[in-house]
Amino acid sequence: MATLANRLRLSSFSEMLNTSRHRRENFYGYLFLMPWLLGFLGLFLGPGLFSLYLSFTKYDVLSPPTWIGLDNYTKMFFDDPLFYTSLGRTFYYAGVGVPIGVIGSMFLAILLNAKLRGLAAYRTLFFMPSLVPIVASVVLWKWLLHADFGIINQWLVDLGWSDPPGWFGDRRWAIPSLIVMGLWQGLGGTRMIIFLAGLQGIPESLYEAASIDGATPLHKLRHVTIPLLTPTIFFNMVLGVIGGLQVFTAAFVATEGGPGFATTFYSLHLYRHAFDYWNMGYAATLAWLFAFVIVSLTIWQLRLSRRWVFYYGS
Amino acid sequence: MAATIERLPSTELRGDVYRRRRNRVQMGITYILLTVAALMFAFPLFWTVSSSLQTWKELRSFEPHLLPAIPQWGNYVKVFSAVPFARWMGNSFLITAITIPGVIITGSLTAYSFARFNYVGKEIWFVLMLGTMMIPTQVTLIPQYVLFFNLKLINTYVPLTIGSWLGGGAFMIFLLRQFIMSIPRDLDEAALMDGASPIRILWGVLLPLMKPALTTVAILQFLGDWNEFFGPFIYLNRVDLFTAAVGLRFFQNIPMETSDPRDHLLMAAAAVMTIPVITLFAAAQRYFIQGVVLSGLKI
Numbered sequence: 307m308a309t310l311a312n313r314l315r316l317s318s319f320s321e322m323l324n325t326s327r328h329r330r331e332n333f334y335g336y337l338f339l340m341p342w343l344l345g346f347l348g349l350f351l352g353p354g355l356f357s358l359y360l361s362f363t364k365y366d367v368l369s370p371p372t373w374i375g376l377d378n379y380t381k382m383f384f385d386d387p388l389f390y391t392s393l394g395r396t397f398y399y400a401g402v403g404v405p406i407g408v409i410g411s412m413f414l415a416i417l418l419n420a421k422l423r424g425l426a427a428y429r430t431l432f433f434m435p436s437l438v439p440i441v442a443s444v445v446l447w448k449w450l451l452h453a454d455f456g457i458i459n460q461w462l463v464d465l466g467w468s469d470p471p472g473w474f475g476d477r478r479w480a481i482p483s484l485i486v487m488g489l490w491q492g493l494g495g496t497r498m499i500i501f502l503a504g505l506q507g508i509p510e511s512l513y514e515a516a517s518i519d520g521a522t523p524l525h526k527l528r529h530v531t532i533p534l535l536t537p538t539i540f541f542n543m544v545l546g547v548i549g550g551l552q553v554f555t556a557a558f559v560a561t562e563g564g565p566g567f568a569t570t571f572y573s574l575h576l577y578r579h580a581f582d583y584w585n586m587g588y589a590a591t592l593a594w595l596f597a598f599v600i601v602s603l604t605i606w607q608l609r610l611s612r613r614w615v616f617y618y619g620s
Numbered sequence: 621m622a623a624t625i626e627r628l629p630s631t632e633l634r635g636d637v638y639r640r641r642r643n644r645v646q647m648g649i650t651y652i653l654l655t656v657a658a659l660m661f662a663f664p665l666f667w668t669v670s671s672s673l674q675t676w677k678e679l680r681s682f683e684p685h686l687l688p689a690i691p692q693w694g695n696y697v698k699v700f701s702a703v704p705f706a707r708w709m710g711n712s713f714l715i716t717a718i719t720i721p722g723v724i725i726t727g728s729l730t731a732y733s734f735a736r737f738n739y740v741g742k743e744i745w746f747v748l749m750l751g752t753m754m755i756p757t758q759v760t761l762i763p764q765y766v767l768f769f770n771l772k773l774i775n776t777y778v779p780l781t782i783g784s785w786l787g788g789g790a791f792m793i794f795l796l797r798q799f800i801m802s803i804p805r806d807l808d809e810a811a812l813m814d815g816a817s818p819i820r821i822l823w824g825v826l827l828p829l830m831k832p833a834l835t836t837v838a839i840l841q842f843l844g845d846w847n848e849f850f851g852p853f854i855y856l857n858r859v860d861l862f863t864a865a866v867g868l869r870f871f872q873n874i875p876m877e878t879s880d881p882r883d884h885l886l887m888a889a890a891a892v893m894t895i896p897v898i899t900l901f902a903a904a905q906r907y908f909i910q911g912v913v914l915s916g917l918k919i
Binding site for chain 2: 339348356425428431433435439440444455457460490500523558573580593596604
């Protein structure tokens with residue numbers, strides 16, 4: 307056993323080692339962090355705070371911003387009908403598209419997870435649409451869903467629907483058209499792969515136990531697969547909502563927010579104020595509210611998840 | 621499956637026949653569902669190619685043609701003469717040639733920092749980094765635009781590529797960090813004992829082992845840039861600087877009156893724009909899936 311003096315000496319020695327090690331860790335840690343840190347401060351935090359400042363100003367880029375207090379906020383809440391309608395349409399798009407997309411991806415993954423021959427080919431095929439660039443996909447879908455010459459409407463007419471929808475050109479059908487296109491691109495993409503990874507994490511023993519108890523495939527789906535996939539469902543829901551609410555390119559390229567304002571989603575509304583009317587101050591206000599909405603929704607989903615997400619083994 | 625069934629005691633044989641039949645029905649249903657889904661996914665792809673090979677008159681007839689009477693391969697030539705599509709594709713490639721080395725170099729450095737060093741404030745920076753994924757791009761968009769506008773960088777590729785040289789974004793860094801964490805520290809320690817500097821360890825020890833992760837990151841970066849519309853759209857307003865995505869929309873939006881009919885050419889352009897991505901996928905399929913594996917999503 308070491309004497310007190312020895313211990314002291316040892317500890318001070320190790321402390322010295324520690325501090326030199328500490329210094330080294332701090333130095334190299336920050337040195338290598340530098341590229342990201344610069345980007346974070348210069349392209350994210352700085353601009354984010356500047357945007358908060360801009361939200362209290364009137365600013366058109368060419369002349370300096372002028373402080374107008376809460377005017378942008380009162381305008382947003384009380385004097386901009388498009389604020390509410392665009393937010394509503396965005397919720398409609400994400401609220402319908404995301405759950406269908408997540409559940410659809412899950413079922414595709416469950417089908418692909420069966421131990422059958424030739425499934426790799428199906429997986430590849432399902433994945434392909436997610437590779438098509440959005441703009442190319444819009445060009446394609448505008449043609450598929452063309453009111454007069456689109457093959458889908460021609461089929462619908464053949465099936466006896468004499469007055470098929472005008473899809474992108476019809477106020478009521480424009481958002482469903484975008485949802486259909488989004489599903490085609492999204493169902494078999496990365497989300498499906500994430501579900502496949504989730505399925506592979508379910509212990510085989512649970513299925514064996516269920517079989518011994520005489521469970522049918524539907525029972526197994528209902529009582530083993532889906533409960534054990536709830537963390538994956540939750541993860542994909544959160545990501546899907548964050549992405550779905552920010553929908554821009556598809557709507558902008560397909561319809562420019564029309565017909566009428568039928569596809570003027572929140573991000574298009576924001577874009578118009580920023581880059582068509584050069585109301586940068588007001589656009590910044592819209593952006594900050596948007597961030598607030600998305601972050602609150604994410605936190606709400608996290609809270610809610612405690613009620614339905616099941617973590618196996620915990 | 622079959623092997624285990626044969627090994628079962630004879631008393632259960634009856635149940636087996638039943639079970640085997642049920643399995644076959646189940647298999648049949650699975651295949652039918654998969655095939656229906658496959659047709660729904662594949663048809664639009666087939667339709668792109670087929671439409672791109674038809675004449676405009678064939679496309680605009682009330683009797684749909686599933687296949688062109690005579691494949692119009694010339695459509696693919698006309699795309700390149702109707703609009704500077706080759707130039708736009710070249711611009712897109714140029715952007716990816718700038719961003720991919722950026723994300724590989726600076727993304728690895730950042731990931732190395734997060735994975736291997738203990739320093740004051742690391743946890744906070746890490747949480748903040750992950751938090752950036754939640755904030756919509758619109759929040760930083762306007763000030764960034766103002767910044768690049770004042771720096772006279774509109775109509776350059778700087779706004780589109782600088783991020784990749786500053787870490788490359790939270791998701792990429794996270795993937796690389798996860799990968800580095802899975803490499804045993806003993807390797808670093810051994811190199812450290814031999815007197816290697818930290819940068820030497822990254823370069824000589826870790827990077828060679830990170831090739832799968834780096835390939836994945838490079839592919840994700842390529843896909844992201846190739847697909848990206850909004851950034852190029854607001855930062856580039858000279859036609860000769862357009863990327864393929866912005867160019868395709870430009871082609872689509874040329875007013876009818878000032879242009880020849882072009883639905884068939886648009887389809888050809890859409891197909892051309894998709895070819896590099898599909899080629900990449902065919903060549904490196906497994907890396908497309910690796911992103912999911914790398915992120916450690918066992919959920």
